[in-house]
Amino acid sequence: MPYLRPTLTQLRNACAQQLNARLPDADALLRFSNLRVIADIDAALACMLYGYHDWIALQCTPFTATDEYLEAWGALKGVTRKPCAQASGLITFGGADGKLILAGAGITRSDGVGYSATAAAEVSGGAVTVTVAAVADPQGLSGAKGDCPAGTQFTLANAVAGIDSTGTAVTPFTGGADIEGNDDYRARVIYIYQNPPQGGSAADYIAWALAVPGVTRAWCVGSGYGPGTVIVYVMLDGANVAHNGFPQGTDGCAADESRGPTASGDQLAVANAIYPLRPVTALLYVVSPLASALDISIRGIDVQNQDAVRAALTAQLAADGQPGGDVILAHLWAAVSTVPGVNDFLILSPTDDIPLPAGALPVLGTVTWS
Numbered sequence: 001m002p003y004l005r006p007t008l009t010q011l012r013n014a015c016a017q018q019l020n021a022r023l024p025d026a027d028a029l030l031r032f033s034n035l036r037v038i039a040d041i042d043a044a045l046a047c048m049l050y051g052y053h054d055w056i057a058l059q060c061t062p063f064t065a066t067d068e069y070l071e072a073w074g075a076l077k078g079v080t081r082k083p084c085a086q087a088s089g090l091i092t093f094g095g096a097d098g099k100l101i102l103a104g105a106g107i108t109r110s111d112g113v114g115y116s117a118t119a120a121a122e123v124s125g126g127a128v129t130v131t132v133a134a135v136a137d138p139q140g141l142s143g144a145k146g147d148c149p150a151g152t153q154f155t156l157a158n159a160v161a162g163i164d165s166t167g168t169a170v171t172p173f174t175g176g177a178d179i180e181g182n183d184d185y186r187a188r189v190i191y192i193y194q195n196p197p198q199g200g201s202a203a204d205y206i207a208w209a210l211a212v213p214g215v216t217r218a219w220c221v222g223s224g225y226g227p228g229t230v231i232v233y234v235m236l237d238g239a240n241v242a243h244n245g246f247p248q249g250t251d252g253c254a255a256d257e258s259r260g261p262t263a264s265g266d267q268l269a270v271a272n273a274i275y276p277l278r279p280v281t282a283l284l285y286v287v288s289p290l291a292s293a294l295d296i297s298i299r300g301i302d303v304q305n306q307d308a309v310r311a312a313l314t315a316q317l318a319a320d321g322q323p324g325g326d327v328i329l330a331h332l333w334a335a336v337s338t339v340p341g342v343n344d345f346l347i348l349s350p351t352d353d354i355p356l357p358a359g360a361l362p363v364l365g366t367v368t369w370s
Contacts, residue, residue, distance in 0.1 A: 005050050011043035062189045066182055074189040081185050085213035085239075087146030087176030088118070088133040091154050095123040095163035101130050106157030107167075113145060115154070123163060134176060143213075144239050146176035174248040174265050177214030177239040184216065200279040205232050208274045209286075214239035215270060219322050229283045233323045233359065234270050244363055245318075247288040259283050289323045292356050293365030298336070300345035301369055308339045310367055317362045327354040327362050 006014070016039040023035070058064040062073035071081055091107065100122050107115040107130075114135040121130040132154075134146030152169040159165055188210050195203035202220040209218035209232050217235040224231035237245035249265015254275035263271050263286055271286040278284050294317065301309050316335035320328060329352060336345055348370070356362060 005054060008043060008047045011046050012040055015039035015043045015046075062186060062193065065186070070182060070186055070189065074185065074192075077189065077192045079185075079189050079192050079207075079211070082177070082180035082211065082213045084136065084140055084143035084179045085175055085177040086134040086136055086143050087148070087173040088131065089148075089150075089169055089173035090129050090171045091132050091167045092127050092129045092170045093123075093156070093164050093167035094127050095160075097123050097126065099123045099128070099160065099162035101128060101156075101160060101163065105130075105160070107132055108155050108157050109148065110153040110155070114157070115146070128163065129170060132173075134173070141179045143176040144178045144241075146173060147239060147242070148173045149242070172248055174240070175214065175269060177236070180213075200282065205230060205274065205278070205284075208277050209234050209270055212270050212273045214266070216245070217318075221323075225283075225285060228281060229285060230278070231285050231287050232270065232274065233287050233289045233361075234266070235289065235361070236266060237318065240266070244291065246291060247286075249288070251285060251287040253283070253285055257284070260285065287359065289361035290357070290359050291363045292360035294327060294350075294354065294362050295365040295368070296332070296350070297348040297368040297370065298345055299348055299370045301336075301342060303369075305339060305341050306367075306369060309336050309342065310364065312336060312339050313367070314364045317364055321362045323361050324356055324358045326356065329353050 016036060019035050019039055058066065059069040062070060065073055074080060093101070100120060101117055103117055103120045105117040107117065109115065115132045116135055118131045118133050121128045134143065136143065148169065150169050150172050152173070154167045154169065156163070156165045156167075188207070191203075191210070192207055195201075195207065197204055197207075202222065205220040206218045209215050209220075212234075214236045215234050216237040219233045221231040221233070223229055234247055235245045236247055240246060240248060247266035247270075249267040250261075250263055251267055252263030252271065253260040254271040255262055255268065256275055257271070260283055262268065267286040267288060271284060274284055274286070296313065298309070312335045313332060316331055317327070320331055327350070329347070329350060333347060336342060336347070354362075
């Protein structure tokens with residue numbers, strides 16, 4: 001049975017009653033009595049101690065621990081909080097041949113976010129393409145804001161003679177991720193406690209993938225491309241919000257793997273991270289799931305609740321979805337029923353559970369209201 005913490009009111013009454021019991025003819029319950037003030041002060045101190053004990057109890061298990069105490073639980077299993085990661089991409093500037101942009105040159109996005117060139121680049125053929133990465137914030141907490149699509153405008157922070165000050169991103173900037181929050185980190189810590197390392201089990205591949213900054217969901221399929229191969233599907237729900245969380249890049253293997261095609265973008269970052277950890281003979285492919293749009297028809301939802309219902313369905317598909325799995329109709333009903341203000345509704349379609357193609361992940365498609 002859980003311990004019931006006394007409320008401040010209960011503590012105040014208990015202190016007053018104790019003073020009355022210990023001091024004959026005193027009445028600590030009188031509103032303006034000095035003893036009443038003393039009783040209230042003692043009760044407040046006791047309430048703070050109870051609160052501190054409650055906080056200590058939360059730190060005694062990774063299920064409820066927070067901040068550095070959660071990190072201590074993770075450290076026992078070698079699971080550390082994922083740092084922020086900075087987005088990178090390519091920008092093209094016009095200019096006179098032979099002119100040079102030096103490594104470390106400052107570059108500013110149109111909304112003021114700072115970047116810097118990671119390598120020197122020389123103008124050739126009237127243009128120069130430079131590799132650029134976002135500048136980390138001083139606290140090292142954010143990085144997702146560095147992502148942006150191809151075509152975004154950039155400006156050189158300091159003018160370079162012979163080179164146009166304005167350039168354009170020729171590739172999407174990907175790979176940005178904020179520092180891992182307590183909830184996501186706790187899920188990884190608990191996962192490793194529940195799934196101790198097995199020398200290359202499916203759980204190991206999932207844990208390795210989830211340890212990469214930006215990765216929020218991962219699945220492992222053995223022998224997906226034949227004997228000896230391992231497929232790891234990943235999603236980056238926070239870093240790639242604009243793309244519904246799907247990785248931005250091409251599927252494939254790590255840069256050091258010679259037995260298969262080399263991945264790019266987000267898939268390459270994950271493959272490179274897992275490559276030195278996997279069993280030496282395993283041929284690892286990091287793959288983006290295929291988006292499978294689920295169209296839904298619902299009757300009886302008021303206009304003011306439609307956005308909330310759409311959000312609930314999106315969250316449910318993300319929670320249940322796995323590549324090649326099933327969309328459970330009962331879960332969709334349950335998700336809609338939890339929306340405040342929704343009391344009577346009917347899901348007209350789909351009418352049964354939906355099996356997904358291999359590698360496909362469900363996403364909310366068109367919602368028809370009636």
